Amino acid sequence: MARLSEENVRLAKEVIARYPRARSAMIPLLHLAQEQDGYVTNEAMAHIGDLVGATSAEVYGTASFYEMFKFEPVGKYLINICGTMSCALMGAEDLMHHAEHRLGVKLGGTTDDGLFTLERAECQAACTEAPCLQVNYRYRFRVTAADFDALVDDLKAGNLTDEVPAHGIVARVRQQIPVDRGVGAVPPEDVTEAPTWMAEKAAL
């Protein structure tokens, strides 16, 4: 555990090349590290620093600002229950209490079997479908206590593996820029002129 794997280093270099400055790839690479190990390890942060030209302290400095990065293992399924206004008006507190009892952990805790981590989350942008939750960033809308129990049962039984990947994986689709189609990133100091199309009467 764990520097980035060879395959991930290849992906990382592809991502870095898309930005005019390598450091911009920091957050995408932290996601890649979390995807690999389920959380962000110290070794991975040192490795990312090497790749983007930053110290490991700078990488940790950035990473620790953001809620989604975890620096210790969390459950395979991270359940975030929204507690901001619209969800609170529609019963989020009751849902959180129910979830705590069902899983036997307090908000912020992880079950002994390492399957579930339960957290209170802030607004998840599904306010009309309150109360809502996300499990590894996949939505569940208008969640009742019974829905929550069914979700936990399904996750335990492995019925949702197609829809809900293990913690660390957010989007399962990566952007691909074909070599012959990409324009390529240029450091800003190497550009002084207006883009060519600006001088034309029309581009087409």
Next chain:
Amino acid sequence: MNTPNSTSTYPHAPGFVAGDRPRIVTSRFEYADSYTLERFLATDGYAGLRAALARPANEIHDEVKSATVLGRGGAGFPAGTKWGLTPQGVFPRYLVVNGDESEPGTYKDRLLMERDPHQLIEGCLIACYAAGLSQCFLYIRGEMALAQERVADALNEAYAAGYVGKNILGSKFSLDIILHWGAGAYVVGEETALIESLEGNRGMPRLKPPYFPAAIGLYGQPTIVNNVETLANLPWLMLNGADAYTAIGTKTSPGTRMVAVSGHVKRPGVYEIINGVTTFRDLIFGEEYCGGIRNGNKLKAFVPGGGSAPWFTEDQLDVPFEGQQAGAAGSMLGSGAVMVMDETTDIPAAALTLTRFYAHESCGKCTPCREGGTWLERILSRIVDGKGTDADLAQLVEVGTSICPGDFPHASSTRLGLDAVPFPYKMNTICFVGPSAYAPINSALVLFPEDFAARVTKRSMIPVTAVRAES
């Protein structure tokens, strides 16, 4: 195109409610496969781009300017004017798309990215062409996995088909759009914080001036930061022209806008409404919108423009979705999010859910927000738990005043015989997170003082000597 009846909902787009109104940005939502290139091309997709590229870039910029496309992120600044703030002759310039939607109560950008990612991509292309922006970074909120997947798929399709990348549609126009996503931080929605985050830093807002990253932004270069919904308007505008755009809505607020109405209404949902003329009464009580308050209850209060906005009550129901009128009434339209509270609502507890949000999301850069937000949360928690005193109420105001000096905006109230204090407020912080922590408290205290009075113990002086009770 079929005409949906006034309250159609689609199982593939939970939350969205269609209506018999002009639909500029949600026109494809009725199709289950609205996010595919195939459906997009079959419904005028990329035709707006083709129309734009057939004209000189400065003409496209002028068209957007004359349409007065207001920014849909919160501040409502016209996009065409914003593009014009870039200093002459300084290149490269960048476009950063703000898809970090996290304002409490708001969600429209998520739907636009999930349901119609190609429309957004087309909007980015048109903006970059018009304003001479040489690279585009599409920053999506970290927690929105489906939106990221849909936009990634759409970009992959668009690159392969020649709509993005080198020599778009065979023209001289070349542009890369880079998909980037965040990792959970509300404050990154502030445009200078967004740029910091995109540079690989902690997402803290930059000191102002310069007030606009159009002057100094990403890598110190001129940078335009536009909201997802703002850009999604551009393809339609290119196809139909500024006159058709301004024919909808009013002169100061043309076009449509997406509004999410949540909380205690019969039919919560995301509606595309006509800008400038639709009122809060239409939206909350109209049969074609939310259909009134649940269980026939009475309206107590509503948040008109996202969690940061001072609250309105029934006195403001006839205010339309027009920035100046909402401002004069003591609040703002913000990000298009209305949260409705009925008479059963525990007002201090409701305010606490918002104050806790902003206290939690403070980046820690400015002391009044970092310290004040947490103080506000703790004091209000104590009051909600029934352990507050009347001194706590004064303390809330004192902390609030240290974040925002002077009178804080609030709505008028006939019930209490109060006049409105117009928006905006003065602030001792760089960005709006600090004032936003106080906004719900100030609204609740001013408009519903009795809800607090009933909650706190009166304690006018602190006893200095112990007095033994006589038996």
